[in-house]
Amino acid sequence: MAETVTARTFSRRRSLAPLLWLGPALVLILLVVLTPVFIMLRTAFRNIDAIGFDHGWAGWRNFRQVFHEPDLHAVLLRTVWWVVAVVVITMVFSLALAALFNQTFPGRRVARWALIAPWAASVFMTAVVFRWMLQPGSGLINVLMHRFGLLDKIGDNASHADWLGRPEAAFWWMIAVAVFVSIPFTTYALLAGLQTIPPEVYEAARVDGSSTMRSYVSITLPLLRPALTVATLINIMNVFNSFPIIWEMTRGGPGDQTATTTVFMYQIKAQSIPEAAAMSVVNFGFVIVIVLVFLKASRWKEQVS
């Protein structure tokens, strides 16, 4: 009798034991992830005034306001452009860089370390530095372009030198900065993937007379798929949510002509807190949909398990 009781308590204890180890992480997730999500959802349905006072339930009014924003359409379209352009360009560059860094060459260690720099620097700082380099009168990029004859005129009233004042030009510069800061992580993720490919496979291919190009397309890329999938997925989420680059370089301006949905959400906050929360909910939905679609398309489960 006594024995079975002990055994039962023991097994119950055993089943509870993992909780002890999972507990801190669960509490953290609850506090840091789920609580804000809950507050965001709640805020989106409240009537909150400009200085943060809650005047009660608002129903779907905040969402109606978001969907009536005259510029929402343009912002959404721009966000798609932003994500596709940054991720595709980053992946192409990173594939090339990863292939390069997978070769042995003198100075490889230094080169690999150097690649970390844009990653190690805060994204915000990088954006500030680029904004300064693009300053119309004395920014480094403008001065150099002027010296090389690529810009006819620099200065306060030189319209071409004012890159960040013209929405299209500003947007392309920001894409460039986003690619610049995304490349290190992506390259390292792909490099790690490359190093898991056993050299014997290449040897066998060489014996069979396969060309370098053929080996790359038929061996490297397929075997790199798990790494590619993870890198692309993380990049998509990162780039979609990216705020500091655009905010620091243009504040989404002029107007909201360089804003993505994330920046647009913050801009809306200045005129309505709950409407911005509603926009956040919409953004949150987008991320979830994008991730699900991507996982479906890349058959995530087969890759990982």
Add this chain to the structure above:
Amino acid sequence: MKRSFVASAAICAVAGLVLSGCGSSGNNGEAANGDITLTFLGADYGTGPADSSTAYWQKVAADFHKANPKITVKVSTINWNDYDTKVKTQLQNKDYPDILQGEFFPQYATDHLLAPLSDVMTNPDAGLAVFKDGFSVGGVQYGIPFDTSARALFYNKLAFTDAGITNPPTTWDELKTDAGKLKAKGYIGYALPLGPEEAQAESYLWMLGNGGGWQNSSGKYAINSAENIETFQFLKGLVDAGDTEPNPATYDRTADSATAFAQGKVGMESNGPFLTATIAAAGKLTTSDYAAVPMPGKTGPLTQTLGVADALQVFKGSATKLAAVKKFLDFALNDDNQLAWAKKYALLPGTQSAAAKLENDPILGAFVKALPNTVLYPSDSNWTATVLPAIKKSIGTAVTGDPSKVLGQLQDLATSGS
């Protein structure tokens, strides 16, 4: 024993992380021995550590403390660029200062946060009368004008001579012609700061020149009135001709147009008296190299210019606390302090008595005299909460895009809530 101490310390630490910002003000700033600490939050009008407003307020607080050893005023300031966001965030977290200097939000009063001015100043009518209505909600005044400004057209005399212009413009057509001549000499003809910082002021000055404004004579929003659309079409023409800097929608007043004027790169711009301080600091132009005249309108100069005031407002508190605040405000707004502030930033005073003392000042005098007759921004709560942020964000795009569309969207926003 020891373990429970560690555990409770840990709980406190975690709770502190979650609830930080709530714990410190538990005693409300009032100590048992009658000492009172007041918190003062102000805007920083300076451009860097050298002329920071914190230093000014710390000196005022120290002088005040000498005379009233029982009362300590803790000062902090926020740069104007971040002012809106930071103050709103602080208030949203229910962390109220005792005294707030800067923009007046009617919501402070409608949410019952503010003490009426009559409770916190010995003479609640000390401020310039023209701003009284703007700082009142439901007939009760909650803010006192602390510093003010009036706007005028500044022009660079050296640039004008260089371009062969003898007299400053009085009409839009003259301004356009002059801007063209200045541009030909490599200057920014007219600097048009329609960037977020103060697009509402620049836009308003131009609207007034065509008999327009943010609201019509009966106090209803009329942002896309025919007059205003015509005004922005004129501005668009100015921008298209290259008579301004290339991208007005991202061009701000302090960082861009004022700095460029002080460096002698600008022919004309509208600005407030504080531009004289920027010019003096840059050391490039002397006081005889530039002058200020009334802003040109479509057919003649403005008879009433734009007046702007920043407020001092007091958050509710115990009677003891409000009594302490009253002493401090009476001191902080005395003529000496008002004039010291005016001199420091080339702003105009907020009180009548201090303003009267500046009427014959060679630089500020003309601006002071214009004050009683100025036009102000709308003062309804929808203005500061919704309309103003939207104007700051997007009105600049009216001179690159379609003026009637941009102004129409702003009008929709302004009237949708009511």
